[in-house]
Every structure is written in structure tokens, then in C-alpha cells.
Amino acid sequence: MEIKIYHNPACGTSRNTLALIRNTGIEPHIIEYLQTPPSRADLRQIIQLAGLTVRAAMREKGTPFAELKLDDPSLSDDELLDAMLANPILINRPFVVTPIGVRLCRPSELVLDILPLPQLGAFTKEDGEAVIDANGKRIKSND
Template sequence: MSSKIRIYHNPACGTSRNTLALIRNTGQEPEVIEYLKTPPNKAELVHLIENSKLSVREALRKNVEPYETQKLDQPHWTDEQLINFMIEYPILINRPFVVTELGVKLCRPSELVLDILPAPQLGALSKEDGEVIIDQDGNRLK
């Protein structure tokens, strides 16, 4: 059975790794897109942002070099210009975005992915920092 789950993933990010683990905990293998290697095109990025009900600024990662050097915190930047920066510098795209048949969500914190996963959780799962998200009975703790 092919997965209808897609994650825009950065393996260097703990939140992204936790989100991927939560998806896999359902017994499904998502399509993993390492967005720094294979960035979304402009239409895909706009789709992710719009369908997650975020503003462009909310989807923008702020603690990275291009944000600071380009002074993207200034209010004169239009959404179109910010999207273009995100296409040029994919590190500016906040992550992980997850797409399922139930919706699109920026999964920060990682347990937000549970709101859009179509399958029940199979077993206990903890974040990398040890915080238990799903108990041994498969119940969500948050």
C-alpha cells in the first residue's frame, strides 16, 4: 500500500526527525522530501503555506543567516518577495511541513502531526529529548 503522506524533511532537525518517527509509528512510510536537496517549486510552496492556513511570515524560518542578512523582518517585504527568498534559500522554509489526506500542517511541535494522520498510533513513542508523546496503550498524551 503506497503512502499518501508526504513530509518536507530536514534530517539535521530534531523536530523534523521526531515528526517522521511519529508518522512511522502509525505503520506507514511517508514520501520523504529532503527539501534542502529537493526544494519545492514556487507553486508547491504557496500550496503548502496556504493549505496549512499560515501566513508567509509564519512559514518563514527566522533563526538562519539569510533571514538576518536580508533583513527579512522588515515590514516592506511583500509575500511574493518573501516566497521568492524562500525559493532562492530553501533553508528559510520552516519545517517540517506534512501533507496527508486530512490536511497540511507545519509540525512545530512535532506532535501536531497527530492531528492530520489518518491511521491510529501503534505503540509508545517518545521524542528525542525523552518526552513521552504516545503511551504504551497508544494514547496521545498531549
Template structure:
């Protein structure tokens, strides 16, 4: 049983890069494809509390549905925003990673490095070729 969980969308490059950084430590996380298995209201609220971020910060504003549902309205309550994310999980920003060191929305993907309990074992570059970890397992400068 892994002590790392990733709320993952395999169609998202940031999510795939984050998963690869986790695996680069030798860990195999529990992968929750949240579009197939959305979190409950209680779990979503717990994740938001653990990340200590405003509910609005977890909404994916780039989705067409965000505009269609007029979720940019500042008068919308946290409950209304959570209702929208629960009804339409595509609106939940990703990936969210939970480890013994914390819970984080990993955008950019290298944000996961701050909460991974194990070190990187090898060089790593994002899918687009951008280097993140060098051959010594250290962060590339500026990452």
C-alpha cells in the same frame, strides 16, 4: 505509494521526531528532503494555501540568513518572502506534512498527530526522552 508526504530536513530534531511519529502508525511517507529538492514556487504557494497560514509564518526566523537578508522588514511582500525561501530553502520552516486529513507545519512535532489518518501503534518519546504517546497508543496528557 504513500498518501503522506513530509518535507523533511534530516538534520532537524523536530523533523526527525515528526517522521518517527508518522512511522509509528505503520505508514511510510514520501520523504522530500526539501534542501536537496526544493519546492517550486507553485508548490510552495499551494502548501501555504493548504495550511492557511501567512507566508511570513513559514519563514524560519532563527536562521542567520534571515537577519542577513533583513527579512524581518514588515514592508516585504509575500512574493519577496517567497523569493527568499525559494532562493534559500533553509529559510523554509519544517517539517511540513501533507496527509488526506490536511497539511500542517508540524512545530511542535506532535502537531502531526492531528492530521494522521492512522492511530499510533506503540509508545513514543521524542529524541530528548520527552514522552508523547503512551503504551496504549494514546497522547500523553498535555501533548
């Protein structure tokens, strides 16, 4: 059973998502997309399967988004994809692909909706937020 994560090890959300995948006992296929960007077809497909628009899959914070004037509503999806492939930091993260579906896992616990196996034990995010209890059950937030 293959699970892929488009991962940025410098991103806490991405690290938490990877840890939640591993907490099922699965070692995913890790694609460090800043070094190995997806192909245009793969990027378009994961965005579509995640139910997002190309624009919604773009990261603004900490990227050249503003300098490249990517907020221009007249830019086509192809132009936005060109920018994302030329500057992979513009691809929001982490995207996770499983046999159940594809998600942009922001926040990281969105990955729980598409993991085919249960959590094996407790999990606490890097910021100290408990997400999974000792029995492997999701702790519901009060939001």
C-alpha cells in the same frame, strides 16, 4: 494513502515528526527540501493549506533571514517566496501533507492531528518527552 513530509534530517523536530508518522505503520514520501525545494506553486499551496501566512512559514533561526533584511514589513509575499526558494533553509519545517490536512508540525506532535491512522505503540521524542503511551494513545501535556 500518500503522506508527504518536507524534511530536514538535521532537525530534531523534523526527525520526531517523521518517527510519529512511521509509528502509524505508514512510510511517507520524504522530501529533503534543502536538496529538492518545492516549486513556487507547491510552496505557496502548502503554506496556504496550513493556514499560515508566507511570513509565518519562514524560519529565522540559523538562516540568512537577518542578513537579507526579511523582517522588512514592506516585502510582499512574492518577495518572501523568492527568498525562500533561493535559500530553502528559510522554509520552516517540517511541513506534513496528508489526506486530512497540512500542518507545520512545530511541535512535532501537531502531526497527530492530521494522521489518518492511529499510533501503533509508545513513542518518546528524542529529548525524552513521552508523547504516546504503550496503547498508542496520546499523552496530554500539562501546558
